Amino acid sequence: MADKNTHTDTPDHSRRRFLKYTGTAIGGVVVGGVIGSAMSGGFKKNSSTSSPSPSASPQATVTADYNQAPMFFNQSQLQITEAAAERIFPKDDSGPGATDLGVAFFIDHQLASPWGVNARTYRMGPFVKGEATQGDYLSIERHELITMGLNSLEETAKAKYTKGFVDLKPEEQDAILTSMEKGEISVVNGITGKTFFNQFRVLVMEGVYSDPLYGGNKNMGGWKMRKYPGNQMSYANMIDKDEFVTMEPRSLHDHFVH
Incomplete structure (x- = not known):
């Protein structure tokens, strides 16, 4: 700065x-x-190396992608997140899945942000169960909900299949996630897996389609599947066209690196 x-x-x-x-x-x-x-x-920055002298042989440029670095999860949590996210948004003929789009890193970065600790959210009790149209008002913070939910996935996998969640077959992972979605698995203090699953699924979809600046939607693959143009500077030269115009998507990052 x-x-x-x-x-x-x-x-x-x-x-x-x-x-x-x-x-x-x-x-x-x-x-x-x-x-x-x-x-x-930009998240991608070249390593700070001195310029080689004319007689020195050229040095390879090292690029670090800080979008692909965990800021909150440990490695086990990151792997469980990646495996669960891939089952919710799997790779298929239409395009990449959550793993290839870096969704686990998006979720990780969100939990490391003020959002993860419910910043700017009313946090005074009483914490009571709301009506179906009101949603949940939790006594725990978002990062606690997600990490406890991931722990429940792991514990359920070991209890039911004697393996960790990431080592299960896809259909076995789906069975546990389905039980979570139905609220059959408890997370903590009466908070059911349904609450965790609903929040986790929202995070997965946000990671697929958010601006790559935030860690997900790697290479704008989510946008490309939808032919979404991203953050263009202007549409003035095509606003009056009758046909659908396919554009190369642009990230917010593209507007700040030059």
């Missing part, structure tokens, strides 16, 4: 000051930290 005492008006420094001081929110995630660095410089 640019130093707060810097007063240059170049677009890059101006943008950085804006992101640093306004706390702008995009898609529910507050800009700053990882997201802020993504928009001001």
